[in-house]
Every structure is written in structure tokens, then in C-alpha cells.
Amino acid sequence: MDTKSEQLPSHMEGNSYLQGFKDCIPTLLGYLSIGFAAGVVERTAGFSLLEIALISLLLYAGSGQFIAAGMLAAASPVISIIITIFFVNARHLLLSAAIAPYFKGLSTGKSFFIGSLLTDETFGVAAAKATEQKRLGYQWMVGLNITAYLFWCAANVAGGLVGEWIPDPEQFGLDFALPGMFIGLLALQWLSRKKYKLDFMVVIIAVIAVVAFSTMMPGSAAVIAAILVAATAGMVMERWK
Amino acid sequence: MILSKLRIPDMMIRWLDHVPIAVMGALLAQELLVSDGRVDPAGHLLELIAAVPAFLTAFLTKSLFATVIVGILTLIGLRILI
Numbered sequence: 001m002d003t004k005s006e007q008l009p010s011h012m013e014g015n016s017y018l019q020g021f022k023d024c025i026p027t028l029l030g031y032l033s034i035g036f037a038a039g040v041v042e043r044t045a046g047f048s049l050l051e052i053a054l055i056s057l058l059l060y061a062g063s064g065q066f067i068a069a070g071m072l073a074a075a076s077p078v079i080s081i082i083i084t085i086f087f088v089n090a091r092h093l094l095l096s097a098a099i100a101p102y103f104k105g106l107s108t109g110k111s112f113f114i115g116s117l118l119t120d121e122t123f124g125v126a127a128a129k130a131t132e133q134k135r136l137g138y139q140w141m142v143g144l145n146i147t148a149y150l151f152w153c154a155a156n157v158a159g160g161l162v163g164e165w166i167p168d169p170e171q172f173g174l175d176f177a178l179p180g181m182f183i184g185l186l187a188l189q190w191l192s193r194k195k196y197k198l199d200f201m202v203v204i205i206a207v208i209a210v211v212a213f214s215t216m217m218p219g220s221a222a223v224i225a226a227i228l229v230a231a232t233a234g235m236v237m238e239r240w241k
Numbered sequence: 242m243i244l245s246k247l248r249i250p251d252m253m254i255r256w257l258d259h260v261p262i263a264v265m266g267a268l269l270a271q272e273l274l275v276s277d278g279r280v281d282p283a284g285h286l287l288e289l290i291a292a293v294p295a296f297l298t299a300f301l302t303k304s305l306f307a308t309v310i311v312g313i314l315t316l317i318g319l320r321i322l323i
Contacts, residue, residue, distance in 0.1 A: 030305075034305055034306070037305070037306065067268065070268070088260070090257055090260060091257060091260070094257060172313070173313040173314065173316035174313060175288075176295075176312045176313045176316045179292065180295050180308055180309035181309055182265050182269040182272065183292060183295045183312065184304075186265035186266060187299030188303060188305065189261055190262065193262070202263055203262060203265075205266075206263045206264075206267040207266055207267070210270040210271050210275065211270065211274055214275045215280060219275060223268060223271055226263070226267040226270075227260060227263045227267050230267065231257075231260045231263040234258075235252070235256045235259055239255075
């Protein structure tokens with residue numbers, strides 16, 4: 001990230017796969033820790049190493065993979081898993097739309113390739129770069145995306161390997177990896193959004209809704225219903241203020 | 242890609258803004274309060290206790306990894322003690 005100013009004079013120089021790789025490095029520790037945890041959770045949910053590699057490459061979504069592992073372990077129907085993950089990752093619509101103007105003129109295939117591998121982190125790096133230049137390079141973005149993508153898969157498999165050596169996950173408290181990750185994601189979002197009161201209310205409503213709906217429908221449907229209710233309540237409360 | 246050519250309705254954006262928080266709240270509540278379709282906080286007592294230091298760690302360190310580790314270690318400790 002510190003090399004940004006050096007490459008500014010020439011846009012062409014900054015647009016290389018190698019520069020994309022370099023700009024990705026500061027984010028790799030995050031991928032390592034979350035990917036590793038995801039691998040352990042997936043392994044304890046009964047995934048094979050091949051399945052772990054495949055889910056990290058095909059789904060490629062931290063929270064999405066935790067949710068998939070948790071819901072598969074709870075024997076949720078596939079359609080519920082798909083709907084839940086769709087909602088969780090719907091923000092990618094917004095992320096892609098936000099950086100699209102910096103890649104105007106690319107072919108549909110190239111746009112698709114960039115957009116489908118975009119993550120919160122690579123979006124963050126790209127958005128930071130976009131504050132200093134009018135356009136972002138295709139090669140640079142691909143270098144950034146691919147570095148994150150491969151590192152993510154490697155971290156997942158590493159977590160899966162370690163998870164494999166652990167015979168009784170519960171004894172080691174590893175069944176807490178999933179709720180622990182949700183706690184972390186929730187707290188980090190809550191802190192960074194700075195809508196403390198409103199977000200707190202949304203969480204409380206989501207909790208009450210899950211508990212209420214769980215008595216009348218399957219768990220996965222209860223989660224989806226609770227998300228719809230809580231997000232709608234958040235929108236309405238925000239309007240009233 | 243497609244959305245760059247369309248306009249997303251303003252209301253949709255404001256709704257989506259609350260989705261991630263709602264999702265995490267709902268999933269966490271299900272993990273810690275519900276088991277086998279029953280509301281069962283007592284069955285998750287140790288996990289609920291472990292959630293407290295995990296939350297504190299998240300707020301203090303802002304690290305996902307530290308949060309998970311502290312939660313797991315607390316749970317191991319509780320299982321040894323109880």
C-alpha cells in the first residue's frame with residue numbers, strides 16, 4: 001500500500017499483475033486467519049479436503065462458507081442455504097456497482113471476471129486506489145483478485161488439514177469456531193458502521209425474531225424470515241429518525 | 242456489472258444496508274439459543290458464557306481470529322471446570 005505514490009506518475013506502469021499482487025499483500029493476514037478458521041469449521045462439519053478446496057474456490061465467501069458449513073451440518077435444505085447466502089452476500093451487488101465506473105469500456109467477459117472475484121478486501125484496496133486515479137487497470141485488478149483468491153483457498157485447505165488431526169472437535173471447543181466467527185463479524189460491523197443504537201436495535205429484533213420463528217418453522221426458514229423482518233425494521237427506524 | 246447500467250432503487254439500497262447486521266444477529270442467535278427446533282438457551286449455557294469474553298475481545302482487538310481463539314479457550318476452560 002505504501003508503494004502507491006511511486007507508481008502514480010505512469011498509469012500504465014501501475015497496471016501490472018505484479019503491482020496487483022503487491023497491493024494485495026497487506027490484506028493476506030486477514031485471509032489467512034479467516035480462511036484457516038473456515039477450513040477448520042468446514043472439516044468439523046464433515047467436509048473432505050477436496051470439498052473444502054472446492055467450496056473455497058466456487059463459493060469464495062468467508063461468511064458464506066461458515067453459513068454453508070453450519071447449515072449443512074444442521075441438515076438444512078439446499079434452497080434455504082442458497083437464499084441465506086444470497087442475502088448475506090447481496091452487498092456484492094453494491095460493491096461491484098461502486099467500482100464499475102473505474103473499469104468502463106472493458107468487455108463483458110472481463111467485467112464479469114473482475115466482478116465475480118471481487119471481495120470486501122480487494123474492493124477496499126481498489127476503492128482506496130480509485131481515490132487517486134480516474135481509472136483502474138484490468139491487469140492490476142486481476143493480479144489483486146487472483147492473489148487473494150489463491151491465498152484464500154490455500155488457507156482453507158491448511159485449516160482443513162489441521163482440523164483433520166483433531167479427533168474430537170467438541171473436546172477442543174472447536175464447535176465454538178462458528179458462533180465465535182459470527183460474534184467477531186457482528187462486533188466488527190457494529191463498530192465500523194457507527195450506527196450503534198440503530199444496529200443494536202436491528203440485532204435485538206433479529207434475535208427475538210429467530211427465537212419466535214424457530215417455534216413455528218424449520219431453523220433455516222426462521223433465519224431468512226428473521227433477516228427480512230430485522231432489515232425491514234432497520235430501514236423503517238432509520239427513516240423515522 | 243449489470244447494475245452499473247441500471248439504477249438500484251434507493252429504498253433497496255437502504256434495506257440492503259441493514260442486511261449484514263441482521264444476518265449475523267439471526268445466525269448467532271440460532272447458534273446460541275436454538276437446538277433441534279426448540280428454543281433452548283439452557284442447552285447452550287457454556288457457549289453463552291463463552292460468548293461474553295468473545296464479544297469483549299472483538300470490541301477490544303477488532304480481530305476475528307483473536308475473538309474465535311478467546312471464545313474457544315474459554316469454552317475449553319469451562320468444560321474442564323464443570
